Amino acid sequence: MPHPSGRPAGLTATELVRAYAVGELSPVxxxxxxxxxxxxxxxxxxxxxxxxxxxxxxxxxxSESRWRRGAPAGPIDGVPVTIKENLGRAGVPMSAGNAGVEPVVPTRSSPVAERIEESGGVVLGSTVMPDWGMLSSGVSSLHGITRSPWNPALTTGGSSSGAGAAAAGGYGPLHVGTDIGGSIRLPGTWLGLTTLKPSAGRVPLDTPYLGRAAGPMTRSARDAALLLSVISRPDPRDWTSMPPTDLGTVLPPETLDVRGLRVGLHLDAG
Known part of the structure; x- marks a missing residue:
């Protein structure tokens, strides 16, 4: 079974924020x-x-109190979010999905986690990954097997396996994964999500690593753009950080007529 439609848990982030603004729903x-x-x-x-x-x-x-005052902290205030476990959160152990090492406990949150919290995101927790993030599946020596919400007999893809399962399973609308060689994009493909590996420097990391990116894993393109607009804010810890950009300008209008559009499909990577 995929995400729960027809109930608050199945709404997009943009739908939730609109509902908070007019008092139709509360973050709690x-x-x-x-x-x-x-x-x-x-x-x-x-x-x-x-x-x-x-x-x-x-x-x-x-968040509920801020919305009642008409003073949300940011564009995702009150929206549930998950963060992949290799993106540090202060005081939360980071295991790298491996049963053979002692988890590291960061004293400061990563740029991604800080931007989410500053914007009012309601962080549910840290999602799992396979050992060292080096498998394209949801199998970990520490966590066991992470399964597809569409069919538990199938893999989620990896290494952002927990984020993918959470996104497709209806654990709120916004999820952050990381990607070197497909770790965001494979779960996105296999679980029917909207995902993106941002360009180097678009989303700050601590420490910077030119081959690795953090990016959104969502159920809609608008939510992906919304989350990216938050986590892409510059951070001095990453010397590759790019200046902020208005991602809203790249989205088509909601009334766009898709008839006649052509879609390119790349089947041969050479």
């Missing part, structure tokens, strides 16, 4: 619905390494 209400989905599906999907619903509820309550 949405978080509790997402938590129900997680409770129902997580034993099978195995998307999380660290799940902190108590911390998420506190963040959702703060």
């Amino acid at each position: 209400e949405v978080l509790r619905d997402v938590a129900e989905v997680i409770d129902c599906r997580e034993a099978e999907l195995n998307a999380f390494w660290q799940l902190d619903l108590q911390g998420a509820e506190a963040a959702a309550r703060e």
Whole structure:
């Protein structure tokens, strides 16, 4: 079963923000619905390494208060988000998906995590990855097997396996993965998501690594652009950081007529 449509957990981030703005939904209400989905599906999907619903509820309550005052912290205020475990969050162990090493506990959050929190994102927790992020599947010596929400007998792809399962499974609309050779794009393809490996320097990392990128994993192009606009803000820890850009200008209007459009499909990488 894919994501839960027809309920708050299945809404896009852009839909949630619009609903918060007019008081049709609250961040706490949405978080509790997402938590129900997680409770129902997580034993099978195995998307999380660290799940902190108590911390998420506190963040959702703060967001709810900001929306009531008409003062949201940013464009994703109150929206549930997950972050791949190799993107550091202060005080949260980073295992690299490997059972043979002692997890590292960062004292400061990564640029990605900081930008999300500054913008009011409600972080649910850290999603799993295979050992060292070096497999194109959801198999980890520490975490076990992460499964596809569409069919648990199938793989999620990797290495952003937990992020992919969370996105397709309805654990809220916004998820961040990382990619060197396909770790965002493979789960995106196999799970029917909108994903993107950004250009080098578009999303700051700590420490910078020219072959690796962090990027959005969502269920809509507009959500991908929204999340990218947040996590792409520059950070002095990454000397490759690019100046910010208005990603909203690259999106077509919602009323775009797609009839007559041609789509290119690249089948031979040479």
